[in-house]
Amino acid sequence: MSEHPRLVQVRQSILKRNDVAARALRERFHQAGTYVVSLVSSPGAGKTEFLEKILGQLRGTDRVAAIVGDLATDNDARRLARSQAPVRQITTGTVCHLEAEMIEAALEGWPLEQLDFLFIENVGNLVCPSTFDLGEDLRLVLVSVTEGEDKPQKYPAIFHTADIAIVTKTDLATAVGFDHQAAHRSIQAVRPGIEVFEVSAKTGAGMAPFLTALRSRRAAARPDRAPPQVGAGRPAVAHASGSGDRPRTPAGAGHEPPSIEDSPRQFGSP
Numbered sequence: 001m002s003e004h005p006r007l008v009q010v011r012q013s014i015l016k017r018n019d020v021a022a023r024a025l026r027e028r029f030h031q032a033g034t035y036v037v038s039l040v041s042s043p044g045a046g047k048t049e050f051l052e053k054i055l056g057q058l059r060g061t062d063r064v065a066a067i068v069g070d071l072a073t074d075n076d077a078r079r080l081a082r083s084q085a086p087v088r089q090i091t092t093g094t095v096c097h098l099e100a101e102m103i104e105a106a107l108e109g110w111p112l113e114q115l116d117f118l119f120i121e122n123v124g125n126l127v128c129p130s131t132f133d134l135g136e137d138l139r140l141v142l143v144s145v146t147e148g149e150d151k152p153q154k155y156p157a158i159f160h161t162a163d164i165a166i167v168t169k170t171d172l173a174t175a176v177g178f179d180h181q182a183a184h185r186s187i188q189a190v191r192p193g194i195e196v197f198e199v200s201a202k203t204g205a206g207m208a209p210f211l212t213a214l215r216s217r218r219a220a221a222r223p224d225r226a227p228p229q230v231g232a233g234r235p236a237v238a239h240a241s242g243s244g245d246r247p248r249t250p251a252g253a254g255h256e257p258p259s260i261e262d263s264p265r266q267f268g269s270p
């Protein structure tokens, strides 16, 4: 008997296990009232830079925290911690994506109910993360102007599972001859109707409309939670949330067993 059927079975089993864990996370996030947003993109598209700006701008009014995944190093957690928000790093070793059980482990000891927003930066990869539901409410897929306009059509799976597309590094658009209309056509061809924002985390352009949309999405998903009071924001620690209205469809990417640190490195106090 060839090995192929066995491999398929193992992948299905891993994905089913992830879906069970993600469902539990989503329920937990709902109960806690925490709105959870994940960020996916190719390596270097600007997730950390964008998230650092988001954390910095939301901190004054909302209780925010972040979890960041990378194969190695805690560089991104250190960068995000400059926002003064609590941040935890997951180091995945050889695993090219985050999984729900990794998020569950990283949440250990974090009082989710004290968080308005929890952000999860996935490992930089346009393929593997699409398969794994993390229990998030909202998935952002980022594509930078330097990557070319046709990335959505080349990597459709990640766009299929995303709720909002973000075109990043717009300050470089002219220098690289970025074709905005072609990029939007490419995104809409893969995910018709998806909301798209163009931002530059470097200059701050486009951040305000995105943050307004983010708050609206949270208000719609957590109608029982009063909007946070200005000045009440405190970097409490958190668990995540998820809406469940858009399942993350497994695609069967390659996989190795997760290797999360026993105690994820944390920056900032809960």
Ligand SMILES: Nc1nc2c(ncn2[C@@H]2O[C@H](COP(=O)(O)OP(=O)(O)OP(=O)(O)O)[C@@H](O)[C@H]2O)c(=O)[nH]1
Residues within 6 Å of the ligand: 041, 042, 043, 044, 045, 046, 047, 048, 049, 050, 076, 123, 124, 125, 168, 169, 170, 171, 172, 199, 200, 201, 202, 203
């Ligand atoms: N000019 C410009 N550079 C940016 C912008 N956003 C990010 N960069 C730069 O692009 C590089 C990669 O940005 P990161 O935020 O580290 O990208 P990332 O997606 O988090 O990367 P990984 O975590 O490795 O996948 C860095 O040198 C950033 O300074 C932007 O809006 N404009």
Ligand SMILES: [Mg+2]
Residues within 6 Å of the ligand: 047, 048, 049, 076, 121
């Ligand atoms: Mg990063």
